[in-house]
Structures are given as C-alpha cells and as structure tokens.
Amino acid sequence: MKAFAIGMTLAASVALTGPAMAFEPTRPVEFVVASGPGGGTDNFARTIQSIITKHKLMDQSMVVLNKGGGSGAEAFLYARKNEGDPNKLYFGTNNAYLLPHVAKLAYSMEDLRPVSALAFDEFLIWVKGDSEYTTPAALIDAAKATPNGVAFAGSQSKDTDETLVALIEQTTGTKFKYLPFNGGGEVGVQLAGGHVAANVNNPNENIGQWQAGAVKPLCVFSDKPMAKSDPVHDGKGWGDIPTCSSAGINIPSYKMPRTVWTAAGTPDEAVTYYSEVLKKVSETPEWAEYIRKTSQTGEYMAGQALQDFIVSSEKNAVGVFEAEGWLVK
C-alpha cells in the first residue's frame, strides 16, 4: 500500500515536472485570500487547498493567509509589495479589478496577473417567502409607484450587490433603497425577517432560508437557466428559476467570477504551472461536488479567454460606476 502511494507520488511529480513544466514552487505556496475567514472567497481557496492536498497536485505545501481588509484590497496591496514572487497566489472575485475604480487605493491592475477563473457565482433576485411580489415585474412596478420606497439589502457598499442593484435601476428606470450589510448571511436574515423587500444574494448565501421557505427566488441574472437540481423548496429547484431577461429585466447576464491571481512580474512558466494545477483541480470530482453544493456554475477560464472576460466585465462595471458617480480619480 505504501509502495503504491509512493509510486503515485512519483508518477504525479513526474507528470508535473515534464518538459513543459520548467517551474516548480521552491517554498510553501501562500494562498492569499481577499476575504476574512469563513467568507465565500475563503471557502473557494480552502476547497482548492484541500483538493490539491488530497490529489497531491503540488509538491510544496500550502498556507492560507486571510487578508480581507478594505473589502479585500489588503490582499492585492500585498501582491504589489511582493512583485514577481512566484510562491504566492491571490484568491479573489471581480473585486481585484473593480476595487481600484471605487476606492482610492495604492494598487492597480498593473500589479496583478490573472491565472485562472474556476467558477462563476450567480446572482438572483430574492424576496420574502410570503411576499406580495411574485414576479420581477411586480417588484419593478412597486418601485416605480413609490421611488426610493422598496428596499434591497446587500453585502458591502459599491461592491457586486450594489452594482447590480444600480444596474437594475438604470435598466428599468426605477429607484430602490439600498442597505449595505456586512455579509451574505446577514443579508439573507434581514430579508427572511422582513426588514427589507428584496436582496440579490448568491445561491449559496440564501439556500438555507429558501429550504425553509423564508425567502423565494424570482429570477436569475444569467443568459440561460441554472443547472437542474433536486427540489429545494415546494418542488422547485435551481433549474426552475426563470432568467431575469425573460422576466422583463433586460440584464442578459451578471456573474461574479472566482479568480486566482499572481503578482505582476511573475514568470510566464509559473503562471502556466499554476493554471495547469488549477485546471486539474477543476476536473476532480471534489470540485464538481463543491460547485454543486454552492450552486455555482463551474467554468474553467485561463489565458486569453480570461483576459477578454476581465476587460469586458470591467468595462460594464465601470459604465455603471460612472452613471452612479462612484468613480474615484
């Protein structure tokens, strides 16, 4: 058994040190997480850590380091300080490239190099379980009738949630009230308790409340419905939720990528090495299980495709920021 395990390790290391893989981390790899312990990004990084450990995808061990200060800016500032260090990976969302637009920070996109995106978190409109709003249109009409009267709760300020609410306002010509809270869990409870009318939580943040029927989804901001799943509540599952664009809110797609970065100046071989490792992670059954449990959309992206995605995602968001007057110079 032991000989077999050693054989496996050897095989794995041979596979990793093949001709295309000139790079190998020389020290334990730091996983710098742009969120506090327990946040979505933290779970993302720790799941990857556990999969790499289990499948021995890297010879060096990994250390998770939470740097969640300033909505995650702390992690990316740390990247700027460690320019060219190939033994550090940075885990974030779209905050990596959006934060410098809304807060005056000492880093920019020039300080980061994208490695991969592994998953996309969906956004939905949720209302209370017994809410009078049964369709997105009803919610929009209510907001039109009483501008600034219908309240959305969301995580943080000028972050993904508020951006989406602003986008809904700009698309439908309405005005909502936006209440920022500390995290998705808190936002879910505010809705379940009836203190706000709606929220735009990710599936994972609201599934517990949906199971209990305390909240219900109205529509999902995606070009196609989500993957079919077991029923969650009242015979309905994730696949049964209509898309928002089909329900009268003309926002074809709004997703948050789960991204991995290195600091600028990291050699190409290192970026290729990590993107290969992460690609292997994305093909494991454990990863599929993580995606299923958190109701995200698993999609691996690297290289030019990722670059293009970032450019277009940044452009869209900056458009919203500009209209809302959030841009900092």
Place this chain on the structure above:
Amino acid sequence: MENFELLLGGFGTALTPMHIMVMIVGVLLGLIVGVLPGLGAPNGVSLLIPLTFTMDPVSAIILLASMYWGALFGGSTTSILFNIPGEPSSVATTFDGYPMARSGQSTRALTLAFMSAGLGAFVGIVVITVLSSWAARFALRFGAAEYFAVYFLAFCAFIGMGSASPIKTAVSLSLGLLLSTVGMDTVTGSLRLTFGIEALLSGVSFLVVVIGLFGIGELLATVQDGLKFRGVASRIDPRDVFKTMLELPRYATTLLRSSAVGVWMGITPGGPTAASFMSYGLARQWSKPGEKFGTGRPEGIVAPETADHSAGTCAMLPMLALGVPSSATAAVMMGGLMIWGLTPGPMLFSTQPDFVWGLIASMYIANIVAVVLVLATVPFFAALLRIPFTIIGPMIVAICFVGAYTVANSTSDLWLVLIFGVVGFVFNKLEFPLAPLVLAMVLGGKAESSFHQSMIASDGSLGIFFSNYLVGTIMVLALGLLIIPQSLKFIQYLKSHKNADSAA
C-alpha cells in the same frame, strides 16, 4: 419535550470514545491558543480546518467547537495572571481578575473564573436545548434598528455608572470611537482616516490595541512602580480550588443575572465581548456594597466570565439556525460547515438532526471536560506568578509582540503595540479609564453601521428606534440604565449639598 428525545439521540452520537478523545484534544489545543494572546480562537480554528476535511462532519464540528471552548477558558487565564486578555471577550475579566491575582490570590481568581465560566456555558447550552426553535425565530426580528438598540444597551449598561470622572470617561470613549472608524466603512464603502497608509486599510485591530494597552502598559507601570523584580509570593494549595468552589453560591444573583445577559447577547447579535462588558457594568451597579470594583472583587470576575461563556455558547444558535455568526470564531466554523457540505439555516435542525444534536450534546460534555482540565491546570498556572519578574517580564514582552504579529501577520502592528503600550501607561498614570476605550473599539464600528443603516431605512427619522415594541423597549431600557444612576447620584449630591448648606 421533543427536544429532549433529540438531545438523548445526540448524546448517543457524541458519547463515543473517539469523540471524547476529539473533545480532549480540542480543548487542550484551544487552551494553548487561548493562552497565547493574538493567536485566539478564530486563528486556531482556521488552522485546524484543513485537518477536518477528512473527518466526518460531526467529529469535525466537535473538534472545532471543543477548541473554541478551550480557547475561551485559556483567554481568561492570561487576563488574570498577566493582565493580557488572550481573547477579546476576556478583557473585562482583567479589571478585577488581575488585581486579585496580584494580591496573591491567583488560585482563587482562576478558580472563580473557570467555575463561573463553566456555569455560564451550562446555562447557555440549556437555553439552546430548550429554546432552539423559538430563539431562532426571535433573532429574525432583529433589523438594523434593533441591532443598534442592542449595542446602545451594552454601551449604556457599562457607561451608566462609571467610577472614573465623567470627562475622563468621555475622552477615553471618544478615542475608542475614533479608532473604530479607521479603515473601510461598510455603509459608504469609503476609506476613512487611513492617511494613505496601507497598514491602516483594514483598520486598527482591536486585539493589537488591547495587547498594547494592557500587556505592555501594565509592564511599563510595573517597572516604574519601584522596580519590584519579584514574583508574587502566592501560596499554591490545590485545596484552595475546592474552597473557592464552595464560595460560589454567595454570588448566585450575579451568576444568574450574568447568564441572562449572556444568553440575551448571544441570541441577539451582541456577541460575547459586548456581553462580558455589559454584565460587568451591571454587576458594578447592582452588587452589594463592599470593596471597590477594580480592586479584585469576586463579582468582578464572576460577572464577565459567566456572561462571556453563556453568550459564546448561545452564539452557536444564530450560526446554525440562521447562518449569521455572532463571533469571529463562529464565522470560521460556519465556513467549515459549508466546506463539509452542510447548509446553515432554519432547515439544518430538521435535515441534519444527528449533526445538530450531536453538536449540542457534545457541548455539554466538552464543557465539563474543559472545566475539569482547566481546574487541574490552576495550580500550574498560578505558579507562573512566582517566577521572578526578571524572567517573566521579558517573556511577556515577547509573547505580546508575537501575539500581535499573529493577528494579521503584519509588522506595522508591532509599532501599534508599542504606541498603545505607552498610551496605556500614560492613561494609567493620569487615571483615565481604559475600559470605555476598549468597549468603544469593539462596539463602535458595529453601532455606527447599524445606526447608519437604520437612518437609510427610515429616511433619516430617529422615530425608527421607537417604531415597534421590541426596539422601543430595548431603547427605553438602555436610556434608563444611562440616566437613572446619574440622576440618583445627582439627587444625592443635591441632598448632601443642602445638608452642608444648612450646617454652615
């Protein structure tokens, strides 16, 4: 009574040799991280999470939860012995615990703390067992305005009857509030008071400040106070442990009141740190006359410890039933829960009864294990104080700096420790109270954002704080706690003034 059947089932899950081993290991690890300031329960638990990936969820949560209980106990140990709170929630324990230990009664102080902590935890678990479904529904009624009211209540209960001069209290409080605003503001998303310094982006860490104020500040004071390079000559007798245990029934009212405060703050979003401060404040206000608080009064140890632990255990309930962690450690455990594939929320109790009730049953057992283990270590810890200051002093300095570095792995925090060490020393000399500063740092930020959220929700009307019975009652209670003691003092002052006048 259905809950009791479920609980018995839970004991069936939790009472296996394997799980008891896991509890002992967890509690011991927790004691270690709790004793080292900085490396508190949240860090310890997140270090352990990767190890739990291969375990089944019940064993994993038992391990993490046991570590949490161990850390809560360990945190009080350094508060009492060295005036360095190992955990944020054990700051209030330093006020009377440290003076008592300095006077040579370290065994008594530690035993009082551990026993009342154990009792507080027990009350908390009973409440979870009996009221789980009701409490979860009750917590849903807390919106932004109610959150603010709860924080306001904690402030008022603690500040209501300060012993220091009101102006000095106000200075200390304002400084704490000022420090709590540094960093990124949740509600507006803008950076405040960072002056372009990257290290201030994530704010001034509360733990770092506390390590500086109390640990280094106290050390400087000791050095200045006649350079007593001798340890406290305390008699260590294991029998003292039992003698102190017999003393406990005398503090029954304090125990009961503090448990109630803890349960309340654990279920509502106040959290253990706020609970311990509030409970200390109430004890100071309502205890029978006797020695002054802050000089080693037993109630001053019993009150914060009981509340801290009953709040700590009750805080598990909102985490499991609502997915809202009310302490940093609970947040980390919740992350673990999701990695193991469990969804915190109202349905967890019905979809995963084995897990939930196994955890609750393990809380009973693990806390008993923890109390036994820590009581056994009392003579050992108490003996630490007999080590001459020349040896222990430098060690404390090293522990303080290592601890502060571990909080966020940032070297700039080391400077903060030094700066706040000097601040603590100066405050001490000028008789400015430190407690209001600490309280303001813990609750200031949260109170501010919930106030801001309420103002957005109500379009700027203060009426929202009296808009329903719940929030109205809490606010009236809070204002009462603030105003009544002050007006009583004022009336007394007027009376004595009158007497003085007529005498003259």
